[in-house]
Amino acid sequence: MHLSDLNNPEIILPKNANEIPIKSITSDSRKLTKDCMFVAIRGYQKDGHDFIDEAISAGASNILVDYNYKNTKQLPLSKSKNVRRALALVASIYFNKQPNIITAVTGTNGKTSVCIFLKQIWNLNNFKSASLGTLGLDATEKIITKEIINENLTTLDPLRLHECISIIKNNGVERLALEASSHGLEQYRLDGVKVSLACFTNLSHDHLDFHKSFANYKKQKFRLFTEILQDGGTAIINIDDKNSKELLSKISKRNINIITFGKGSSANWKIKRIYDTGDYKTFELSINKKNFIIPTALNSNFQIYNAVAAACIAVASGIPFEHSLESIKNLTSPRGRMQELISHNGSKIYIDFSHTPEALENILKEKSKNNSKLFLVIGCGGNRDAQKRKIIGRIASKYTDLTIITDDNPRYEEPKKIRREIINGKLKNKDNLMEIADRKKAIVKVLNLSQSNDIVIIAGKGHEEYQIYKNLKIPHDDFKFCQSVIQKMRSK
Secondary structure (H helix, E strand, C coil): CCHHHCCCCCCCCCHHHEEEEEEEEEHHHHHHHHHHHHEEEECCCCCHHHHHHHHHHHCCEEEEEEEECCCCCCCEEECCCCCCHHHHHHHHHHCCCCCCCCEEEECCCCCHHHHHHHHHHHCCCCCCCCEEECCCCCCCCCCHHHHHHHCCCCCCCCCCCCCCCCHHCCCCEEEEEECCCCCHHHHCCCCCCCCCCEEEEECCCCCCCHHHHHHHHHHHHHHHHHHHHCCCCEEECCCCCCCCHHHHHHHHCCCCCEEEECCCCCCEEEEEEEEECECCCCCCCCEEEEEEECCCCCCHHHHHHHHHHHHHHHHHHCCHHHHHHHCCCCCCCCCCCCCEEEEECCCCCECCCCCHHHHHHHHHHHHCCCCCCEEEEECCCCCCCCCHHHHHHHHHHHHCCEEEECCCCCCCCCHHHHHHHHHCCCCCHHHHEECCCCCHHHHHHHHHCCCCCCCCEEECCCCCEEECCEEEEEEHHHHHHHHHHHHHHHHC
């Protein structure tokens, strides 16, 4: 491949672009090789332009720089006014194979579940499919993934993302469900991805340490619909979310189809009622004035919303209506999303990723309506959105009989400080909060305190298999640890 093959509207190429070989692309100075294109990204801690001499010494054939960069080098440079977006578009050309149907799902909560549910529906209807996001790659086909698929990022960086998408396509997958994070959207990681279906789940307080304001956070989420979603594509929107009206207004003049879902009267897919059938949920759905009663193997109301969103996307992707609704009956929640265990004494334990105020309140509000005691184990991550700590403390004290505040990836912050910030908010009831720093001890404590028919929520980490203390990544899995504790208690 030559540099001229990477031509796109975001880049100004040198005159001899057709003579410059490109054997690889990187924005990481540690991965420089001969005849590579080095993309100089101005990062949050380092500036790629500081490594240009290093790139030249390594034999880079071309360097993509910021438009205002003054060239004092002998090497001809490519330039762009938006280097991050240019990198994504270059990556999409270099790794040029994509599945025929790509769905991107964004929102504060529910992205992972919607993608996993959608992949399950496609699979149940005999389509080779995959989902890619927080839980890594889930595919019907055995795919050689290299190390890039297992990154702990909701949305991979553009080079790895496009390489991954190309690998998925090369392995026969024709349908892909992709999580679209606000970080990924703001950093143009999804640009160049041919998204024909886009879903909005909900929007609430999260990642304000990065985005600085809720307005900017919202803007980045909406970007999936205003800029990424292809003309002629379909937007699937949760109309019950208070931000949906603004989103609908922003995309009203675009050439895209719109399908809404939720309890709102104007919803195209109207959730009329959700009710308990034993440990699981059954719901009534109205579409085109036809009512459907659908039993599920799901144990929470918010997962019903996610299942309906996935079924809606599936129909928009060409799955027959009846087949999509029938598939809902067989959906199973992803790992760490209301994952259920029964304790040695008959209490119900749920492991969930809920780490935002809205997600936590949804779970606690629903489970507190049962005639049983409600216990919670939760912490907050360090070096992340400190504003939500006191909110989570307030929510916990409002709904639970007892909450144990513990550690959850303190990173480089003082763990005790984080716990204090959770506890010292304007709490409804301080008497129902207990502090135990060690997460394992906190879990053992709550399992010993709970009795038959009580409910225990262990929140915040979900699928994660580690605790982060400074530069240490210590193995820990809430679900597996609970299993081991319960087994020991049963053997006594």
